[in-house]
Amino acid sequence: MKEKLFNEKYNDINVPEDDVRQAIKMGVRIGSTHRSGEGRKGYLNIKWFLSATAFIIIMFATFAVPSVSHVMAQVPVVGHLYSTFNDSIGRNLASQNLVTELEETATAKDIKVRITSAYYDGAVMGVTVEVKGDVQSDDGARVSGFYEIYQGDESVSDSREIVYFTPIEDGYTGQIQIPYPYESMPEHTTFPLEFLRIGKQEGEWSFDVPVKQLPYNVLSVNKESEDTAASIRVQVDSIIEGKASTAINYTASFPSSEVHNQVRLEAYDDRGREITISMDGIDLETKKENGRLVVKGRSIIPEEIRERTSYIEIYPKVALTGKDPNDPLELDPIKMDINSLN
Incomplete structure:
Protein backbone atom coordinates (compact mmCIF):
# COMPACT_ATOMS: atom_id res chain seq x y z
CA MET A 1 0.00 0.00 0.00
CA GLN A 74 11.06 11.44 9.93
CA VAL A 75 14.78 11.60 9.07
CA PRO A 76 16.61 13.63 11.77
CA VAL A 77 18.05 16.85 10.35
CA VAL A 78 21.13 16.42 12.51
CA GLY A 79 21.80 13.08 10.80
CA HIS A 80 22.13 14.81 7.43
CA LEU A 81 24.33 17.41 9.07
CA TYR A 82 26.91 14.94 10.41
CA SER A 83 27.16 13.23 7.03
CA THR A 84 28.85 16.44 5.84
CA PHE A 85 31.74 16.11 8.28
CA ASN A 86 34.59 13.67 8.73
CA ASP A 87 33.26 12.54 12.12
CA SER A 88 32.43 8.85 12.21
CA ILE A 89 31.45 9.09 15.89
CA GLY A 90 28.94 11.85 15.18
CA ARG A 91 27.51 10.02 12.15
CA ASN A 92 27.14 6.80 14.14
CA LEU A 93 25.45 8.56 17.06
CA ALA A 94 23.17 10.52 14.73
CA SER A 95 22.06 7.26 13.08
CA GLN A 96 21.02 6.10 16.57
CA ASN A 97 19.28 9.41 17.34
CA LEU A 98 21.77 10.02 20.16
CA VAL A 99 22.85 13.55 19.17
CA THR A 100 21.16 16.44 20.98
CA GLU A 101 19.89 19.32 18.87
CA LEU A 102 20.68 22.74 20.37
CA GLU A 103 19.81 26.38 19.79
CA GLU A 104 22.66 28.33 21.40
CA THR A 105 23.46 31.63 19.67
CA ALA A 106 25.92 34.51 19.99
CA THR A 107 26.11 37.59 17.76
CA ALA A 108 28.95 40.08 17.32
CA LYS A 109 30.30 42.25 14.50
CA ASP A 110 27.26 41.46 12.27
CA ILE A 111 28.03 37.73 12.46
CA LYS A 112 25.71 35.24 14.14
CA VAL A 113 27.15 31.95 15.40
CA ARG A 114 24.78 29.17 16.42
CA ILE A 115 25.55 25.85 18.12
CA THR A 116 23.14 23.43 16.43
CA SER A 117 23.93 20.08 18.05
CA ALA A 118 26.19 18.33 20.55
CA TYR A 119 27.12 14.89 21.79
CA TYR A 120 29.12 13.47 24.72
CA ASP A 121 30.01 9.83 24.14
CA GLY A 122 32.40 8.11 26.53
CA ALA A 123 35.37 10.47 26.58
CA VAL A 124 34.57 12.39 23.37
CA MET A 125 32.48 15.51 22.81
CA GLY A 126 31.40 17.10 19.56
CA VAL A 127 29.40 20.12 18.42
CA THR A 128 28.15 21.45 15.10
CA VAL A 129 28.20 25.16 14.33
CA GLU A 130 26.32 27.39 11.91
CA VAL A 131 27.59 30.83 10.90
CA LYS A 132 25.59 33.58 9.18
CA GLY A 133 26.22 37.23 8.42
CA ASP A 134 28.97 39.40 7.01
CA VAL A 135 31.65 36.70 6.83
CA GLN A 136 34.76 37.58 4.83
CA SER A 137 37.88 35.59 4.00
CA ASP A 138 40.99 35.95 1.88
CA ASP A 139 40.32 35.48 -1.83
CA GLY A 140 40.15 31.80 -2.68
CA ALA A 141 40.64 30.71 0.93
CA ARG A 142 38.24 28.55 2.92
CA VAL A 143 36.42 30.39 5.66
CA SER A 144 37.83 29.41 9.04
CA GLY A 145 37.30 30.24 12.67
CA PHE A 146 39.79 30.39 15.52
CA TYR A 147 38.39 29.14 18.83
CA GLU A 148 39.43 28.16 22.30
CA ILE A 149 37.94 25.76 24.83
CA TYR A 150 38.22 25.97 28.62
CA GLN A 151 39.50 29.57 28.34
CA GLY A 152 42.54 28.38 26.40
CA ASP A 153 43.85 26.45 29.42
CA GLU A 154 47.33 25.30 28.39
CA SER A 155 46.99 22.14 30.49
CA VAL A 156 44.15 21.05 28.19
CA SER A 157 45.19 19.34 24.96
CA ASP A 158 44.31 21.31 21.80
CA SER A 159 42.65 24.09 23.78
CA ARG A 160 43.17 26.55 20.91
CA GLU A 161 42.44 25.40 17.38
CA ILE A 162 41.15 26.39 13.95
CA VAL A 163 37.96 25.00 12.42
CA TYR A 164 37.22 25.22 8.69
CA PHE A 165 33.66 25.91 7.58
CA THR A 166 31.68 24.43 4.69
CA PRO A 167 29.42 26.77 2.68
CA ILE A 168 25.68 26.18 2.81
CA GLU A 169 22.89 28.08 1.09
CA ASP A 170 22.73 31.03 3.49
CA GLY A 171 25.95 30.77 5.46
CA TYR A 172 28.48 28.24 6.67
CA THR A 173 28.56 25.15 8.83
CA GLY A 174 31.36 23.47 10.75
CA GLN A 175 32.08 20.81 13.34
CA ILE A 176 34.38 20.56 16.36
CA GLN A 177 35.35 17.34 18.11
CA ILE A 178 37.35 17.29 21.34
CA PRO A 179 38.37 14.66 23.88
CA TYR A 180 37.05 15.26 27.37
CA PRO A 181 40.20 16.73 28.96
CA TYR A 182 39.92 15.48 32.53
CA GLU A 183 40.23 12.07 34.18
CA SER A 184 36.92 12.36 36.06
CA MET A 185 33.94 12.52 33.69
CA PRO A 186 30.71 14.01 35.09
CA GLU A 187 27.35 12.84 33.73
CA HIS A 188 26.12 16.39 33.11
CA THR A 189 28.47 19.23 32.28
CA THR A 190 29.06 22.22 30.08
CA PHE A 191 32.22 23.05 28.23
CA PRO A 192 33.21 26.65 27.52
CA LEU A 193 33.72 27.40 23.84
CA GLU A 194 34.65 30.82 22.49
CA PHE A 195 35.30 31.89 18.92
CA LEU A 196 37.85 34.69 18.69
CA ARG A 197 37.85 35.01 14.92
CA ILE A 198 35.36 34.18 12.16
CA GLY A 199 36.86 34.61 8.69
CA LYS A 200 38.75 37.91 8.80
CA GLN A 201 36.62 39.35 11.61
CA GLU A 202 37.91 39.22 15.17
CA GLY A 203 35.40 39.26 18.01
CA GLU A 204 33.99 37.22 20.85
CA TRP A 205 31.31 34.59 20.36
CA SER A 206 31.06 32.75 23.67
CA PHE A 207 29.13 29.64 24.69
CA ASP A 208 28.76 27.26 27.61
CA VAL A 209 27.70 24.21 25.63
CA PRO A 210 25.46 21.87 27.68
CA VAL A 211 26.20 18.16 27.22
CA LYS A 212 24.83 15.02 28.83
CA GLN A 213 26.96 11.91 28.75
CA LEU A 214 25.53 8.85 27.05
CA PRO A 215 25.62 5.52 28.95
CA TYR A 216 29.07 3.91 28.93
CA ASN A 217 31.08 1.08 30.46
CA VAL A 218 34.49 1.22 32.14
CA LEU A 219 36.59 -1.94 31.82
CA SER A 220 39.43 -2.29 34.32
CA VAL A 221 42.70 -3.47 32.70
CA ASN A 222 45.79 -2.61 34.84
CA LYS A 223 48.36 -4.26 32.56
CA GLU A 224 51.76 -2.71 31.93
CA SER A 225 54.79 -2.91 29.66
CA GLU A 226 58.27 -1.83 30.75
CA ASP A 227 61.66 -1.13 29.26
CA THR A 228 64.01 -1.62 32.20
CA ALA A 229 67.07 -0.22 30.41
CA ALA A 230 65.28 3.08 29.70
CA SER A 231 63.40 2.97 33.03
CA ILE A 232 60.10 3.61 31.26
CA ARG A 233 56.74 2.00 32.03
CA VAL A 234 53.37 2.32 30.36
CA GLN A 235 50.30 0.81 32.01
CA VAL A 236 46.88 0.53 30.41
CA ASP A 237 44.55 1.40 33.28
CA SER A 238 41.10 1.06 31.75
CA ILE A 239 38.98 1.09 28.62
CA ILE A 240 35.91 3.31 28.29
CA GLU A 241 33.25 1.83 26.01
CA GLY A 242 30.92 4.45 24.56
CA LYS A 243 28.05 4.03 22.12
CA ALA A 244 30.25 4.89 19.13
CA SER A 245 33.74 5.34 20.57
CA THR A 246 36.36 3.69 22.75
CA ALA A 247 38.87 5.43 25.02
CA ILE A 248 42.07 3.88 26.36
CA ASN A 249 43.29 5.36 29.65
CA TYR A 250 46.93 4.82 30.50
CA THR A 251 49.63 5.89 32.97
CA ALA A 252 53.24 6.42 31.85
CA SER A 253 56.23 6.68 34.19
CA PHE A 254 59.57 8.24 33.14
CA PRO A 255 62.79 9.47 34.74
CA SER A 256 62.05 12.97 36.05
CA SER A 257 64.50 14.58 33.59
CA GLU A 258 62.56 13.35 30.53
CA VAL A 259 59.82 15.96 30.70
CA HIS A 260 59.18 16.01 26.95
CA ASN A 261 58.63 12.29 26.42
CA GLN A 262 55.47 11.60 24.43
CA VAL A 263 53.44 8.39 24.50
CA ARG A 264 51.71 7.10 21.38
CA LEU A 265 49.69 3.90 21.08
CA GLU A 266 49.08 1.53 18.20
CA ALA A 267 46.20 -0.94 18.43
CA TYR A 268 45.42 -4.18 16.57
CA ASP A 269 42.45 -6.54 16.55
CA ASP A 270 42.32 -10.34 16.72
CA ARG A 271 42.95 -10.59 12.96
CA GLY A 272 46.05 -8.44 13.05
CA ARG A 273 44.31 -5.43 11.48
CA GLU A 274 45.29 -2.02 12.79
CA ILE A 275 42.57 -0.21 14.72
CA THR A 276 42.42 3.50 13.97
CA ILE A 277 43.30 5.82 16.84
CA SER A 278 41.94 9.23 15.91
CA MET A 279 43.22 11.19 18.93
CA ASP A 280 46.40 10.17 20.71
CA GLY A 281 48.70 11.42 23.45
CA ILE A 282 45.99 13.34 25.31
CA ASP A 283 47.55 14.40 28.62
CA LEU A 284 45.08 14.40 31.50
CA GLU A 285 47.49 14.92 34.40
CA THR A 286 51.25 15.29 34.89
CA LYS A 287 52.96 15.10 38.27
CA LYS A 288 56.23 14.17 39.95
CA GLU A 289 56.09 11.19 42.27
CA ASN A 290 58.97 9.50 44.09
CA GLY A 291 61.50 11.22 41.84
CA ARG A 292 59.75 10.17 38.64
CA LEU A 293 57.49 11.88 36.14
CA VAL A 294 54.01 10.33 36.01
CA VAL A 295 51.67 11.16 33.13
CA LYS A 296 48.06 10.06 32.90
CA GLY A 297 46.88 10.03 29.31
CA ARG A 298 44.12 8.95 26.96
CA SER A 299 43.75 7.79 23.36
CA ILE A 300 40.50 7.69 21.37
CA ILE A 301 39.31 5.00 18.95
CA PRO A 302 36.42 6.34 16.81
CA GLU A 303 34.34 3.17 17.00
CA GLU A 304 32.88 0.68 19.45
CA ILE A 305 35.26 -2.30 19.19
CA ARG A 306 33.58 -5.09 21.18
CA GLU A 307 31.68 -6.41 18.14
CA ARG A 308 34.77 -6.11 15.94
CA THR A 309 37.28 -8.14 17.94
CA SER A 310 37.59 -10.52 20.89
CA TYR A 311 40.82 -8.92 22.05
CA ILE A 312 42.85 -5.79 21.48
CA GLU A 313 46.64 -5.59 21.40
CA ILE A 314 48.23 -2.28 22.36
CA TYR A 315 51.77 -1.35 21.28
CA PRO A 316 53.08 1.57 23.40
CA LYS A 317 55.66 3.80 21.74
CA VAL A 318 57.53 6.63 23.46
CA ALA A 319 59.17 9.54 21.63
CA LEU A 320 62.12 10.31 23.89
CA THR A 321 63.27 13.76 24.96
CA GLY A 322 66.03 15.01 22.64
CA LYS A 323 65.70 12.03 20.28
CA ASP A 324 64.21 11.64 16.80
CA PRO A 325 60.40 11.48 17.30
CA ASN A 326 60.17 9.31 14.18
CA ASP A 327 62.27 6.66 15.90
CA PRO A 328 60.43 6.09 19.20
CA LEU A 329 61.18 3.56 21.89
CA GLU A 330 58.90 0.57 21.30
CA LEU A 331 57.67 -1.37 24.31
CA ASP A 332 56.32 -4.91 24.32
CA PRO A 333 52.62 -5.14 23.41
CA ILE A 334 49.84 -5.33 25.99
CA LYS A 335 47.15 -7.86 25.08
CA MET A 336 43.65 -7.57 26.52
CA ASP A 337 40.80 -10.07 26.18
CA ILE A 338 37.83 -7.72 25.99
CA ASN A 339 35.25 -10.31 26.99
CA SER A 340 37.15 -11.14 30.20
CA LEU A 341 37.38 -7.50 31.34
CA ASN A 342 34.84 -6.00 33.69
Whole structure:
Protein backbone atom coordinates (compact mmCIF):
# COMPACT_ATOMS: atom_id res chain seq x y z
CA MET A 1 0.00 0.00 0.00
CA LYS A 2 2.78 2.42 0.87
CA GLU A 3 4.57 1.67 -2.42
CA LYS A 4 1.34 2.21 -4.37
CA LEU A 5 0.66 5.49 -2.58
CA PHE A 6 4.21 6.69 -3.24
CA ASN A 7 3.97 5.82 -6.96
CA GLU A 8 0.63 7.60 -7.25
CA LYS A 9 2.02 10.70 -5.56
CA TYR A 10 5.16 10.50 -7.66
CA ASN A 11 3.15 10.44 -10.90
CA ASP A 12 1.12 13.40 -9.68
CA ILE A 13 4.19 15.59 -9.17
CA ASN A 14 4.09 18.70 -11.30
CA VAL A 15 7.79 19.49 -11.69
CA PRO A 16 8.31 23.28 -11.59
CA GLU A 17 10.76 23.68 -14.47
CA ASP A 18 11.70 27.28 -13.66
CA ASP A 19 12.42 26.32 -10.07
CA VAL A 20 14.49 23.35 -11.18
CA ARG A 21 16.60 25.57 -13.42
CA GLN A 22 17.06 27.94 -10.48
CA ALA A 23 18.05 24.97 -8.31
CA ILE A 24 20.71 23.97 -10.81
CA LYS A 25 22.09 27.51 -10.82
CA MET A 26 22.15 27.42 -7.04
CA GLY A 27 24.01 24.13 -7.12
CA VAL A 28 26.61 25.61 -9.46
CA ARG A 29 27.05 28.60 -7.16
CA ILE A 30 27.49 26.43 -4.10
CA GLY A 31 29.75 23.99 -5.91
CA SER A 32 31.95 26.78 -7.22
CA THR A 33 33.04 27.55 -3.67
CA HIS A 34 34.83 24.19 -3.63
CA ARG A 35 38.06 24.61 -5.55
CA SER A 36 38.37 21.84 -8.07
CA GLY A 37 41.56 19.82 -8.49
CA GLU A 38 43.00 17.20 -10.75
CA GLY A 39 42.01 13.57 -11.13
CA ARG A 40 39.92 12.03 -8.39
CA LYS A 41 39.71 15.29 -6.46
CA GLY A 42 38.00 16.97 -9.40
CA TYR A 43 35.75 13.93 -9.83
CA LEU A 44 34.66 14.21 -6.21
CA ASN A 45 33.80 17.89 -6.71
CA ILE A 46 31.57 16.95 -9.66
CA LYS A 47 29.86 14.32 -7.53
CA TRP A 48 29.40 16.88 -4.77
CA PHE A 49 27.81 19.33 -7.21
CA LEU A 50 25.40 16.71 -8.58
CA SER A 51 24.45 15.66 -5.06
CA ALA A 52 23.84 19.27 -4.04
CA THR A 53 21.68 19.91 -7.10
CA ALA A 54 19.72 16.68 -6.60
CA PHE A 55 19.12 17.62 -2.97
CA ILE A 56 17.74 21.04 -3.92
CA ILE A 57 15.44 19.51 -6.56
CA ILE A 58 14.18 16.97 -4.03
CA MET A 59 13.40 19.82 -1.66
CA PHE A 60 11.10 21.38 -4.29
CA ALA A 61 9.36 18.02 -4.72
CA THR A 62 9.04 17.74 -0.95
CA PHE A 63 6.97 20.90 -0.71
CA ALA A 64 4.82 19.76 -3.64
CA VAL A 65 3.94 16.33 -2.17
CA PRO A 66 2.87 16.20 1.51
CA SER A 67 3.43 12.41 1.72
CA VAL A 68 7.05 12.80 0.65
CA SER A 69 7.42 15.69 3.09
CA HIS A 70 6.17 13.47 5.90
CA VAL A 71 8.67 10.73 5.07
CA MET A 72 11.58 13.18 4.97
CA ALA A 73 10.47 14.77 8.23
CA GLN A 74 11.06 11.44 9.93
CA VAL A 75 14.78 11.60 9.07
CA PRO A 76 16.61 13.63 11.77
CA VAL A 77 18.05 16.85 10.35
CA VAL A 78 21.13 16.42 12.51
CA GLY A 79 21.80 13.08 10.80
CA HIS A 80 22.13 14.81 7.43
CA LEU A 81 24.33 17.41 9.07
CA TYR A 82 26.91 14.94 10.41
CA SER A 83 27.16 13.23 7.03
CA THR A 84 28.85 16.44 5.84
CA PHE A 85 31.74 16.11 8.28
CA ASN A 86 34.59 13.67 8.73
CA ASP A 87 33.26 12.54 12.12
CA SER A 88 32.43 8.85 12.21
CA ILE A 89 31.45 9.09 15.89
CA GLY A 90 28.94 11.85 15.18
CA ARG A 91 27.51 10.02 12.15
CA ASN A 92 27.14 6.80 14.14
CA LEU A 93 25.45 8.56 17.06
CA ALA A 94 23.17 10.52 14.73
CA SER A 95 22.06 7.26 13.08
CA GLN A 96 21.02 6.10 16.57
CA ASN A 97 19.28 9.41 17.34
CA LEU A 98 21.77 10.02 20.16
CA VAL A 99 22.85 13.55 19.17
CA THR A 100 21.16 16.44 20.98
CA GLU A 101 19.89 19.32 18.87
CA LEU A 102 20.68 22.74 20.37
CA GLU A 103 19.81 26.38 19.79
CA GLU A 104 22.66 28.33 21.40
CA THR A 105 23.46 31.63 19.67
CA ALA A 106 25.92 34.51 19.99
CA THR A 107 26.11 37.59 17.76
CA ALA A 108 28.95 40.08 17.32
CA LYS A 109 30.30 42.25 14.50
CA ASP A 110 27.26 41.46 12.27
CA ILE A 111 28.03 37.73 12.46
CA LYS A 112 25.71 35.24 14.14
CA VAL A 113 27.15 31.95 15.40
CA ARG A 114 24.78 29.17 16.42
CA ILE A 115 25.55 25.85 18.12
CA THR A 116 23.14 23.43 16.43
CA SER A 117 23.93 20.08 18.05
CA ALA A 118 26.19 18.33 20.55
CA TYR A 119 27.12 14.89 21.79
CA TYR A 120 29.12 13.47 24.72
CA ASP A 121 30.01 9.83 24.14
CA GLY A 122 32.40 8.11 26.53
CA ALA A 123 35.37 10.47 26.58
CA VAL A 124 34.57 12.39 23.37
CA MET A 125 32.48 15.51 22.81
CA GLY A 126 31.40 17.10 19.56
CA VAL A 127 29.40 20.12 18.42
CA THR A 128 28.15 21.45 15.10
CA VAL A 129 28.20 25.16 14.33
CA GLU A 130 26.32 27.39 11.91
CA VAL A 131 27.59 30.83 10.90
CA LYS A 132 25.59 33.58 9.18
CA GLY A 133 26.22 37.23 8.42
CA ASP A 134 28.97 39.40 7.01
CA VAL A 135 31.65 36.70 6.83
CA GLN A 136 34.76 37.58 4.83
CA SER A 137 37.88 35.59 4.00
CA ASP A 138 40.99 35.95 1.88
CA ASP A 139 40.32 35.48 -1.83
CA GLY A 140 40.15 31.80 -2.68
CA ALA A 141 40.64 30.71 0.93
CA ARG A 142 38.24 28.55 2.92
CA VAL A 143 36.42 30.39 5.66
CA SER A 144 37.83 29.41 9.04
CA GLY A 145 37.30 30.24 12.67
CA PHE A 146 39.79 30.39 15.52
CA TYR A 147 38.39 29.14 18.83
CA GLU A 148 39.43 28.16 22.30
CA ILE A 149 37.94 25.76 24.83
CA TYR A 150 38.22 25.97 28.62
CA GLN A 151 39.50 29.57 28.34
CA GLY A 152 42.54 28.38 26.40
CA ASP A 153 43.85 26.45 29.42
CA GLU A 154 47.33 25.30 28.39
CA SER A 155 46.99 22.14 30.49
CA VAL A 156 44.15 21.05 28.19
CA SER A 157 45.19 19.34 24.96
CA ASP A 158 44.31 21.31 21.80
CA SER A 159 42.65 24.09 23.78
CA ARG A 160 43.17 26.55 20.91
CA GLU A 161 42.44 25.40 17.38
CA ILE A 162 41.15 26.39 13.95
CA VAL A 163 37.96 25.00 12.42
CA TYR A 164 37.22 25.22 8.69
CA PHE A 165 33.66 25.91 7.58
CA THR A 166 31.68 24.43 4.69
CA PRO A 167 29.42 26.77 2.68
CA ILE A 168 25.68 26.18 2.81
CA GLU A 169 22.89 28.08 1.09
CA ASP A 170 22.73 31.03 3.49
CA GLY A 171 25.95 30.77 5.46
CA TYR A 172 28.48 28.24 6.67
CA THR A 173 28.56 25.15 8.83
CA GLY A 174 31.36 23.47 10.75
CA GLN A 175 32.08 20.81 13.34
CA ILE A 176 34.38 20.56 16.36
CA GLN A 177 35.35 17.34 18.11
CA ILE A 178 37.35 17.29 21.34
CA PRO A 179 38.37 14.66 23.88
CA TYR A 180 37.05 15.26 27.37
CA PRO A 181 40.20 16.73 28.96
CA TYR A 182 39.92 15.48 32.53
CA GLU A 183 40.23 12.07 34.18
CA SER A 184 36.92 12.36 36.06
CA MET A 185 33.94 12.52 33.69
CA PRO A 186 30.71 14.01 35.09
CA GLU A 187 27.35 12.84 33.73
CA HIS A 188 26.12 16.39 33.11
CA THR A 189 28.47 19.23 32.28
CA THR A 190 29.06 22.22 30.08
CA PHE A 191 32.22 23.05 28.23
CA PRO A 192 33.21 26.65 27.52
CA LEU A 193 33.72 27.40 23.84
CA GLU A 194 34.65 30.82 22.49
CA PHE A 195 35.30 31.89 18.92
CA LEU A 196 37.85 34.69 18.69
CA ARG A 197 37.85 35.01 14.92
CA ILE A 198 35.36 34.18 12.16
CA GLY A 199 36.86 34.61 8.69
CA LYS A 200 38.75 37.91 8.80
CA GLN A 201 36.62 39.35 11.61
CA GLU A 202 37.91 39.22 15.17
CA GLY A 203 35.40 39.26 18.01
CA GLU A 204 33.99 37.22 20.85
CA TRP A 205 31.31 34.59 20.36
CA SER A 206 31.06 32.75 23.67
CA PHE A 207 29.13 29.64 24.69
CA ASP A 208 28.76 27.26 27.61
CA VAL A 209 27.70 24.21 25.63
CA PRO A 210 25.46 21.87 27.68
CA VAL A 211 26.20 18.16 27.22
CA LYS A 212 24.83 15.02 28.83
CA GLN A 213 26.96 11.91 28.75
CA LEU A 214 25.53 8.85 27.05
CA PRO A 215 25.62 5.52 28.95
CA TYR A 216 29.07 3.91 28.93
CA ASN A 217 31.08 1.08 30.46
CA VAL A 218 34.49 1.22 32.14
CA LEU A 219 36.59 -1.94 31.82
CA SER A 220 39.43 -2.29 34.32
CA VAL A 221 42.70 -3.47 32.70
CA ASN A 222 45.79 -2.61 34.84
CA LYS A 223 48.36 -4.26 32.56
CA GLU A 224 51.76 -2.71 31.93
CA SER A 225 54.79 -2.91 29.66
CA GLU A 226 58.27 -1.83 30.75
CA ASP A 227 61.66 -1.13 29.26
CA THR A 228 64.01 -1.62 32.20
CA ALA A 229 67.07 -0.22 30.41
CA ALA A 230 65.28 3.08 29.70
CA SER A 231 63.40 2.97 33.03
CA ILE A 232 60.10 3.61 31.26
CA ARG A 233 56.74 2.00 32.03
CA VAL A 234 53.37 2.32 30.36
CA GLN A 235 50.30 0.81 32.01
CA VAL A 236 46.88 0.53 30.41
CA ASP A 237 44.55 1.40 33.28
CA SER A 238 41.10 1.06 31.75
CA ILE A 239 38.98 1.09 28.62
CA ILE A 240 35.91 3.31 28.29
CA GLU A 241 33.25 1.83 26.01
CA GLY A 242 30.92 4.45 24.56
CA LYS A 243 28.05 4.03 22.12
CA ALA A 244 30.25 4.89 19.13
CA SER A 245 33.74 5.34 20.57
CA THR A 246 36.36 3.69 22.75
CA ALA A 247 38.87 5.43 25.02
CA ILE A 248 42.07 3.88 26.36
CA ASN A 249 43.29 5.36 29.65
CA TYR A 250 46.93 4.82 30.50
CA THR A 251 49.63 5.89 32.97
CA ALA A 252 53.24 6.42 31.85
CA SER A 253 56.23 6.68 34.19
CA PHE A 254 59.57 8.24 33.14
CA PRO A 255 62.79 9.47 34.74
CA SER A 256 62.05 12.97 36.05
CA SER A 257 64.50 14.58 33.59
CA GLU A 258 62.56 13.35 30.53
CA VAL A 259 59.82 15.96 30.70
CA HIS A 260 59.18 16.01 26.95
CA ASN A 261 58.63 12.29 26.42
CA GLN A 262 55.47 11.60 24.43
CA VAL A 263 53.44 8.39 24.50
CA ARG A 264 51.71 7.10 21.38
CA LEU A 265 49.69 3.90 21.08
CA GLU A 266 49.08 1.53 18.20
CA ALA A 267 46.20 -0.94 18.43
CA TYR A 268 45.42 -4.18 16.57
CA ASP A 269 42.45 -6.54 16.55
CA ASP A 270 42.32 -10.34 16.72
CA ARG A 271 42.95 -10.59 12.96
CA GLY A 272 46.05 -8.44 13.05
CA ARG A 273 44.31 -5.43 11.48
CA GLU A 274 45.29 -2.02 12.79
CA ILE A 275 42.57 -0.21 14.72
CA THR A 276 42.42 3.50 13.97
CA ILE A 277 43.30 5.82 16.84
CA SER A 278 41.94 9.23 15.91
CA MET A 279 43.22 11.19 18.93
CA ASP A 280 46.40 10.17 20.71
CA GLY A 281 48.70 11.42 23.45
CA ILE A 282 45.99 13.34 25.31
CA ASP A 283 47.55 14.40 28.62
CA LEU A 284 45.08 14.40 31.50
CA GLU A 285 47.49 14.92 34.40
CA THR A 286 51.25 15.29 34.89
CA LYS A 287 52.96 15.10 38.27
CA LYS A 288 56.23 14.17 39.95
CA GLU A 289 56.09 11.19 42.27
CA ASN A 290 58.97 9.50 44.09
CA GLY A 291 61.50 11.22 41.84
CA ARG A 292 59.75 10.17 38.64
CA LEU A 293 57.49 11.88 36.14
CA VAL A 294 54.01 10.33 36.01
CA VAL A 295 51.67 11.16 33.13
CA LYS A 296 48.06 10.06 32.90
CA GLY A 297 46.88 10.03 29.31
CA ARG A 298 44.12 8.95 26.96
CA SER A 299 43.75 7.79 23.36
CA ILE A 300 40.50 7.69 21.37
CA ILE A 301 39.31 5.00 18.95
CA PRO A 302 36.42 6.34 16.81
CA GLU A 303 34.34 3.17 17.00
CA GLU A 304 32.88 0.68 19.45
CA ILE A 305 35.26 -2.30 19.19
CA ARG A 306 33.58 -5.09 21.18
CA GLU A 307 31.68 -6.41 18.14
CA ARG A 308 34.77 -6.11 15.94
CA THR A 309 37.28 -8.14 17.94
CA SER A 310 37.59 -10.52 20.89
CA TYR A 311 40.82 -8.92 22.05
CA ILE A 312 42.85 -5.79 21.48
CA GLU A 313 46.64 -5.59 21.40
CA ILE A 314 48.23 -2.28 22.36
CA TYR A 315 51.77 -1.35 21.28
CA PRO A 316 53.08 1.57 23.40
CA LYS A 317 55.66 3.80 21.74
CA VAL A 318 57.53 6.63 23.46
CA ALA A 319 59.17 9.54 21.63
CA LEU A 320 62.12 10.31 23.89
CA THR A 321 63.27 13.76 24.96
CA GLY A 322 66.03 15.01 22.64
CA LYS A 323 65.70 12.03 20.28
CA ASP A 324 64.21 11.64 16.80
CA PRO A 325 60.40 11.48 17.30
CA ASN A 326 60.17 9.31 14.18
CA ASP A 327 62.27 6.66 15.90
CA PRO A 328 60.43 6.09 19.20
CA LEU A 329 61.18 3.56 21.89
CA GLU A 330 58.90 0.57 21.30
CA LEU A 331 57.67 -1.37 24.31
CA ASP A 332 56.32 -4.91 24.32
CA PRO A 333 52.62 -5.14 23.41
CA ILE A 334 49.84 -5.33 25.99
CA LYS A 335 47.15 -7.86 25.08
CA MET A 336 43.65 -7.57 26.52
CA ASP A 337 40.80 -10.07 26.18
CA ILE A 338 37.83 -7.72 25.99
CA ASN A 339 35.25 -10.31 26.99
CA SER A 340 37.15 -11.14 30.20
CA LEU A 341 37.38 -7.50 31.34
CA ASN A 342 34.84 -6.00 33.69
